[in-house]
Amino acid sequence: MNDPGLEDDIVDASNQVSENRDKAYTDEEEEERSFLTPARWWYASTAFPLMAGTFGPMASAFNICALVEDWRVEIPTKGTEEHGLDIQDPEWLIAVNAVSLVCALIANLALLLNMARRVPFKIAQPVTIIGFWLASILLIALIAVASHRFDAPGIQNQALTQAYYYAIFAAGLYQLISYLMCVTVYGAYKDHYRKEFRLTVAQRTLMLQTIAFLVYLLLGALIYSKIEGWKFSDAVYWADFTSLTIGIGADYVPRTRVGRGLLFPFAMGSIIILGLVVSSIRSLILDRGKKKMSARLTEKTRLRLIKEIDNVVHEKRRLRAHMISLDKSTAQTLAAKPGDDKFAEMDRRQAEFEAMRKVQERATTERKYMSLVVSTFAFAFLWTIGALVFMKAEQNQNWSYFESVYFSYTTLLTIGYGDLEPMSNSGKPFFVFWSLLAVPTLTILVSDMGDTVVKAVKDATIWLGEITVLPSDEDSTRNRLKYGIYKATLGKAGYSHSYLKDVEEGSGIDDGEQELQPGLARLFGRHGRSRPNRNVRETGDRVAADFERSEKADESHARKHGERSEEDEHHYRHALLSEIRKVYADTTAATPKRYSYAEWARFLQLLGEDEHDSSYHSRAIDAERGSSTEEGPNESKQEATFSRKDEGKDAEQKKSWSWLGVRSPLMGDKEEAEWLLEKLLQRLEQSLHGEGKEKEEGVKQETQNHHRRKRSHPEAAEKEADDGTSENTVTGTRSQGGQKGTSEGGGHHD
Structure with missing residues (x-):
């Protein structure tokens, strides 16, 4: 029987299996390079682009706030700047501000399309860097002019508005982003990583989610500015502390029925979108970042141990087993010289295995507490420096530093009593910027505390309950105390319980x-x-x-x-x-x-x-x-x-x-x-x-024999077909009378 194209299909299938295996080895090599890459290049390849994707839309939102409102107000007699009368901006300021916003939007679009793999790295990154840098330079020029001799003629008491301070934050963020992306491009062209963003789905959507949150925030502010009669910048301030569930209140609360009615969908929508942003930040910092930090600490701890072993072998020093809490026998086996037959090969390998386990445990512990220290420092910095800025900004309210610290703390923890609130034109924009920074900072801090402090309290509570009144597998108070001592001393004293072993080995199945x-x-x-x-x-x-x-x-x-x-x-x-x-x-x-x-x-x-x-x-x-x-x-x-x-x-x-x-x-x-x-x-x-290659050779041979018989004796071949004898080219065997035969040795799997 003639089956054209059959041999090609078999060869293609064989090649596909080989290609899949080669790809697996290539992926393994790529994973190893990623694991051994220094942390600084992980930041350059992954963290910096995602920071740009987060701060870029934020800076553009601030740029919009700087564009839609005037930069100067006239302070009324016996009044304050927050109740000033607007002074119209010159056309050149509006034009330059608009050009800056356009450059930033183009840069954001290029970065977004690059993350979505719609625009190549080599095209998108120059556009991103140049766009953000130009936007920053234009805003810096406007800020410099506005800071000196920008007073309107004929008006005595003038002050700069929130729009001016939003421009300062936008310019600073644009500059930061452009420099971060320069580092990313440098690392890519030095071949420290690929010229593409290798991001997870959550990380790729972080920029899109940030854009959605900020657009939602600005649209809500625009609607409420019309409903409640607020200035747009004041409405942005209200939308910010409402979306973050701070709830300062005081002068900016919905007072109309329409405003109060729209608050229900607005607050719920903002919480949902903010939750998506926090989830992506968690994927970036808490999952990928912690894994990378743990990998680098594991590598450093491993190298320290190997160096110690090398010193022991060649300088006849004593191995410091306490360095990673090795037991005495394991340390002696590791310190054995090459060629020493005192220890069997299996024992030496097991000693290496146990030492590597200790390296992992030490690195994990170091990573947890190092992360806690860093996140605690970030929180303390945001808290204390923010309080200092609020004290300077709210001089008209005569805030002391203690009052500023109190206000910053209640705001960071989203308590929001409302007894203190920023009212100056500089304090409100800073509050918006500062509170948005608090979202990732607190997310990271809470997670790090969950890995360390909260876990310790939880374990202590469970331990206390197990040795006192809570249900336990131990049948007597004495055994409960022994088990409690075992847990409290981290397994150094007492005894281990059977179910504890099951938990430590992770035998539970996630449903x-x-x-x-x-x-x-x-x-x-x-x-x-x-x-x-x-x-x-x-x-x-x-x-x-x-x-x-x-x-x-x-x-x-x-x-x-x-x-x-x-x-x-x-x-x-x-x-x-x-x-x-x-x-x-x-x-x-x-x-x-x-x-x-x-x-x-x-x-x-x-x-x-x-x-x-x-x-x-x-x-x-x-x-x-x-x-x-x-x-x-x-x-x-x-x-x-x-x-x-x-x-x-x-x-x-x-x-x-x-x-x-x-x-x-x-x-x-x-x-x-x-x-x-x-x-x-x-x-x-x-x-x-391997089995497929053998069957492929059999199929080829049978097919060739069939074609050879057909060319030599066409009548016999036709009679053979009429009699019901056919070639089974799939299994490489002959079937008689329509009964399909099976090849020996698992032809079912092919």
Whole structure:
């Protein structure tokens, strides 16, 4: 039978599997480079663009406030500046202000389209930098002119309005953004990262959400300025403290029925949009930023430990086990000299593993408290410096510094008593700018306190309850006290309870929505969905279980026919599938799963390594020297964590690695279960690809034989077709009388 194009399809499928495997290795190398990249370049590649995406729209909103109102007022007799009469601005000031706003809007649009991957980096970034810089220069020129000899003729008492101060904030933000983006472009063209923004979905939408919030704020201010008869800048001030749920009140509260009626949808909408902005800020700072900081602290702690081990080995010094709280036996094993047969290879590897665990714990603790210190300092700076500015701005109200500190504190915590409020033309714009800065600052501070102070109080409360009156698994007061001592001393005294071990290992399964792992979706024929539910996960697990049972059946079939090689292949795939299902369940655990050394040894053996075999391993010192001197910093990525077959060669290439080395499975941004799942899936793909190549060769040979017989004996070929004998080109086997045959060794999976 003639099947044109069949061979091409099989070859394309084979190439696709190979391309997917190569892409997986490329992604792994990219992840390693990202993990080892210094934190300053992470800020340049990710944090700075997102800061520009947040402050850019804010600066443009301030620019609009500076454009729509006059910059001068006449102070009435026995009056104050906040009740002054407007003095019309000259046309040149309005024109220059408008040009500045247009430049800023173009820059914001270029940055937004670049984040959305609609405009290339090399085009969008020059437009962004030049646009913000020009907008800043034009505003600075206007501010300089307005600060000297800008008085209107014939008017004695004059003052600058809120529009002037909004222009100052806009100009300062424009300058800051342009310099930040210069650093981003510099790092990209120095090849410290790609010339594109590699951002998550939440981070990509941060700028759009900020724009939506500010547009909503300005539109609300415009509507209420008409309804309540306020100036636009005063309405912006009201919309700001209303959206942030501060509620200062006093002179600016809705007094009309229409204004009070519209407050219901306006306040609810502003809270929703603000929640989206806070969520994206959390993704930027709390998720990505903390992970990057933890990675760098892990790397620094690891290098300190390796240096200490190096000094011990070569200078015969004593290893300071207390540096990362190592136990005595682990420290002695790490300090053993190369060639010392006192410790078995498995013991040495386990010592490295336990040391790496201590490195992770120390880095995590340092990261938590360092983040708490930084966020606390940011909050204190915003609080005290803001109070100082309010004291200077509200001289007409004779605020003392203590009153300013009191006002700043109640405002930052959104208490808003309303007994004090800024009334000057400089105080109100600063309040808007200052309160908007408080949103990310407090978000970060609350999260850091949740990781440290709040967690400590929570643990102490649970501990107190467990040893007193709350329900507990301990049957007596004595056992409760022992357990309490164990918890209070961080496991140094007392004893561990069984359920505590389960919690620490993260055995719980999160019933929330989880996304199907892409590798599982590809192997088991399911497409990943953005919002799958439990039924989808159960279906994927059921498909994987069917696949596992099929491999087990094929293994039994091969064993009965004495085909040892096929039996081993099916047994190996059956074991892989069994572990994949278990590891996939661990990826959905509420607490990230951390495997013991015995579990890692089993996984590594399944992936082609043996922890007893020293040929796969290197000592931490040698691994570090090899990656930093022999290969160079840009070539260390070529070191393979596991042996893998080079597609162009028959021999396997192996490079040794250490648990304390750069290529350790415990190093990287991924959780252990995710890392293992990807490795196991890669191995399964390789195994299936090997079987697919064999079947492809069989299909080609059968097809060629069929065409050869057809050319040599066309009558026999036609008779063969009439008799119902056909070539099964899918499985590479012959079926008789319409009964489809199956190839030996799991043709079902192809």
